[in-house]
Amino acid sequence: xxSMLKPILCLAFVWCLIGAALAADLxxxxxxxxxxxxxxxxxGSGDATFYLVGxxxxxxxxxxxxxxxxxxxxxxxxxxxxxxxxCGSDGCSSSPFYVVxxxxxxxxxxxxxxxxxxxxxxxxxxxxxxxxxxxxPVFRPVNVxxxxxxxxxxxxxxxxxxxxxxxxxxxxxxxxxxxxKVIATVGNNEEPRIIQQVASEACNLRITARRTAKGxxxxxxxxxxxxGNAVPDGTVVSFTAVDSKGRTTVDAPIKKGVARTELPITGxxxxxxxxxxxxxxxxxx
Amino acid sequence: MKAVLAILIGLVTAVLVGxxxxxxxxxxxxxxxxxxxxEEAVQALxxxxxxxxxxxxxxxxxxxxxxxxxxxxxxxAGSNGSLRTYSSLQSFTVWPLHATDQDATMRxxxxxxxxxxxxxxxxxxxxxxxxxxxxxxxxKPTVAKVPPQVIPVNYLRWDVIGRxxxxxxxxxxxxTPNVRITSMNAIERPEGVVLVGExxxxxxxxxxxSVNATLLKPDxxxxxxxxxxxxxxxxxxxxxxxPYRIDFPGIRIKQIKNVRMDVKALLVPAxxxxxxxxxxxxxxKDALGGNVLSGDLVNQSGQNVDIAQVVAxxxxxxxxxxxxxxxxxxxxxxxxxxxPFGVDIPKDIAPKVQSYHVVVNHYSRxxx
Numbered sequence: 029x030x031s032m033l034k035p036i037l038c039l040a041f042v043w044c045l046i047g048a049a050l051a052a053d054l055x056x057x058x059x060x061x062x063x064x065x066x067x068x069x070x071x072g073s074g075d076a077t078f079y080l081v082g083x084x085x086x087x088x089x090x091x092x093x094x095x096x097x098x099x100x101x102x103x104x105x106x107x108x109x110x111x112x113x114x115c116g117s118d119g120c121s122s123s124p125f126y127v128v129x130x131x132x133x134x135x136x137x138x139x140x141x142x143x144x145x146x147x148x149x150x151x152x153x154x155x156x157x158x159x160x161x162x163x164x165p166v167f168r169p170v171n172v173x174x175x176x177x178x179x180x181x182x183x184x185x186x187x188x189x190x191x192x193x194x195x196x197x198x199x200x201x202x203x204x205x206x207x208x209k210v211i212a213t214v215g216n217n218e219e220p221r222i223i224q225q226v227a228s229e230a231c232n233l234r235i236t237a238r239r240t241a242k243g244x245x246x247x248x249x250x251x252x253x254x255x256g257n258a259v260p261d262g263t264v265v266s267f268t269a270v271d272s273k274g275r276t277t278v279d280a281p282i283k284k285g286v287a288r289t290e291l292p293i294t295g296x297x298x299x300x301x302x303x304x305x306x307x308x309x310x311x312x313x
Numbered sequence: 314m315k316a317v318l319a320i321l322i323g324l325v326t327a328v329l330v331g332x333x334x335x336x337x338x339x340x341x342x343x344x345x346x347x348x349x350x351x352e353e354a355v356q357a358l359x360x361x362x363x364x365x366x367x368x369x370x371x372x373x374x375x376x377x378x379x380x381x382x383x384x385x386x387x388x389x390a391g392s393n394g395s396l397r398t399y400s401s402l403q404s405f406t407v408w409p410l411h412a413t414d415q416d417a418t419m420r421x422x423x424x425x426x427x428x429x430x431x432x433x434x435x436x437x438x439x440x441x442x443x444x445x446x447x448x449x450x451x452x453k454p455t456v457a458k459v460p461p462q463v464i465p466v467n468y469l470r471w472d473v474i475g476r477x478x479x480x481x482x483x484x485x486x487x488x489t490p491n492v493r494i495t496s497m498n499a500i501e502r503p504e505g506v507v508l509v510g511e512x513x514x515x516x517x518x519x520x521x522x523s524v525n526a527t528l529l530k531p532d533x534x535x536x537x538x539x540x541x542x543x544x545x546x547x548x549x550x551x552x553x554x555x556p557y558r559i560d561f562p563g564i565r566i567k568q569i570k571n572v573r574m575d576v577k578a579l580l581v582p583a584x585x586x587x588x589x590x591x592x593x594x595x596x597x598k599d600a601l602g603g604n605v606l607s608g609d610l611v612n613q614s615g616q617n618v619d620i621a622q623v624v625a626x627x628x629x630x631x632x633x634x635x636x637x638x639x640x641x642x643x644x645x646x647x648x649x650x651x652x653p654f655g656v657d658i659p660k661d662i663a664p665k666v667q668s669y670h671v672v673v674n675h676y677s678r679x680x681x
Contacts, residue, residue: 142488143517221485226517260517262469262585263551274595274608277671281550281585283467289613292592292651304513304552 054097054112056125062107062162063130067096068123076116082127083108107164129164135172137212137219145228146201146257152223155196156188156212165193173213178225179206201225205257227257233308235267235301240290244269244313246299247288258285263303271297348373351417351440352407354447359405359421362389375441375448388454393645394619394678400427400643415442420600429543429622429641435600457650464615464648469585471519490520492549492578498634499572502659505562506569509637511626511670512557512576514549519583522549522576524557528564529571536568537561544639546624546672548583555672556626558637587614589621589673592651596666599655604663609651610642610673618646622674623654627666636662646675 053071060066070076072093080087080099084106091097093116104110107129113122136157144151154174158166172195177183181202188195195212202208205227211220231254237246246267251259265287269276278289291299293313301308348354354373361370367386374380391397403426411418417440424431439450476486497510506528514520524545528536539559546555594608606625612618621642629635640656658666 138485140488141491224517260551262471262519263517264553273593276590276592276594276608278588278590278613279550279553279672280588281469283469283585289588289590291590292611304515 054114054121054123056112056123058125060104060110060125060127061130062127062160062164063101063105065099065101066104067098068112069096070094070114072116072118074116074118076114079113079115080104080110081113082106082110105162105164107160107162129166129168130160130162132158132166132170132214133161133217134159134163135212135214135217135219137221139210139221139223141223143224143226144201146203146205146225146253146255147228149200150198152199152201152210153196154199154210154212155194156190156214156219158190158193158195158214166190167193170195170214173211175211175213177209177211178202178204179208180204203255205260227253227255227259229253230259230263230303230306233265233301233303233306235299235308235311237299237311237313239313243290243292243294244297244299245288245290246301246311248282248286248301248308250285251282251287251303259303261285265301265303267291267299267301269293269297269299271295348446348448351412351419351447352409354440354449355407355419355421355438356405358449359402359407359423362423363402363405365390365401373449374451375443376450376453380451380453384454384456385451387456388451391643391645393617393647395643395645396427396429396432396620396641397425397643400425400432403431410437416440417442417447422601425643427641427643432641432643434643437600457647457652459647459650466586466615470582471584472582473580487580489580490514490516490518490578492516492520492522492576494524494574494576495554496634497572497574499566499569500635501566505560506564506566507561508557508559508572508574509626509634510557511554511634512545512549513554514551514578517551518580519551520549520578521547521581521583522555522578523547524559525575525577526559527573527575528561528569529573530568531570533571537564543622543674544624544637546674548581548674550583550585553672554670556624556634556637556670558639587612587616587618587646587675589613589618589646589675591623591671591673594669594671596658596663596669604658604660605655606638606658606669606671607653607655608671609653610646611651612646612648615648616677617648618675618677620676621646621652621654622676623656624672624674625656626670627658627662628668628670629665630667632668635665 055069070093074093076091076093078089078091078097087103104127107127111122111124138155140153156172158170170190171187172190173185173187175185188197205225208223208225211218230251234249235246237244261282263282264279267278267289269291271293276291280287280289297313300310348357358370358373371382404424406422410420419438421436423434440447492514495511495513500507508526524541527538530536541557541559544558590611592609596606599605624639626634627636638656642654644652646652
């Protein structure tokens, strides 16, 4: 039986060679840009079936061998490896080719974190992913412009070359609190993001108190960090008063830069203030 | 003969009805409703309240000349969307404190069922012997009256613009708030293991916070998983600290090798108001001799707060959180009107408490 196997394999190999020689030749371009129509030259004669197998689609239609096979722009929108196949009466023939991304027209932009203290060095991370109009990642080097527009002070732009479709940069916040707009630009496509630069911990937290008809009105001075940036409105400041009746606490949010509350205290009391880990002064009434 | 049979059937029916009435507690009910003893009078009053038969309950009062019926009903049925308006009297217990021929003092514990669970209301009632029956001097409810006024409030609110359904791929949302668990302490209690601690919002935006914990066995497999549920102030403003407590009933601490804590924070639209002051806080004994942290809540804004919940953390001498308890207030918080609260502290914990921190959750129909 093993003596029969060798001649059979030889015969099959020769038959394949004859079939390949008789099958139609396909002359495909080495590289095609996504979304671009092109033609594939074929040899041979007679009717055949044309298949175009791509990364996200398959096309099948009847063709005449020997004429050009037109491939529509819509049939090659996804970048990747394609295989063109013709199958006629003489057998099948195939040729691979690559479709690459077109011109960069879209950018996906991630900017982290959304809120950053002004003292955090190198804390802002901007990452842009470059795509063509069919959402194919553009792997060739492309310049991405990151335009940084602070609330105060001049805007500046940093140009970064994308590597394998990704451009990124790291930067420190500007010294002043407030919103900063960062715009990633590729070609005509702009993607804006807002990052909120905020003050760090409160510094020199101080309160003043005055007697009123209902008790004692306690108010902080303007609550700022050590660089003079206003601590964001809404930040909770805790007032505590201890008198003969017990303890009174109020968690009051900062509004328009100051936190205030009215404590129902009539006699002697000790009033203190804190915000987060920061402790302020103490008042004895 | 037919007439005798009819009379016999009628008699038997009457006897059976009578037996059924006695069996179903009709006799006892009749005795109670007659109010011939102080205890029966209070029980009859409570039965009327339980049935929400306000006319019958009001008729049991001795001091109808000094207390309006609508004030009496408001005292028990609640008003202004308070927790009491969503509650019903589930059960009551009455016991005597003092009695003479002419007057008596009875203590009643009313257990109200509500959407957030059962809560107790203990009151000492004075009774007077009025003819053949005893009647109750219902304590005159203090109806808070807010005078017409203008309260200036600078409203502070955060709104969130998220990504839209139609947005392209890669449109990022705003980052979730940065919150941190600052402490965690595992305590073994008779009913199981309890995790207590505190969580802080370290961000500059409000956070909706939930703390979850998973107990791990020595082989690192999960033993149990629970969340803080309502034992936390869920909405934390920037730099606000909230206690949390997670109960694991039926678990013993020797079963646990490790605890995996997980704090989840969501960016939510929120308001910085109302501000609620917690005044006159002190640890005291209640009417039943239990330890309570009591005080008053004062709503410093201009809008009603329907339901308020107090969550308190207790610290030992080293500053460690040793217990967290909570309590709902069954009255609505009207602007500027102090409303008392009290939260229980276990008997064995109370002597170790050196300090405490109280936060207030609030719920209002307008803000829902």
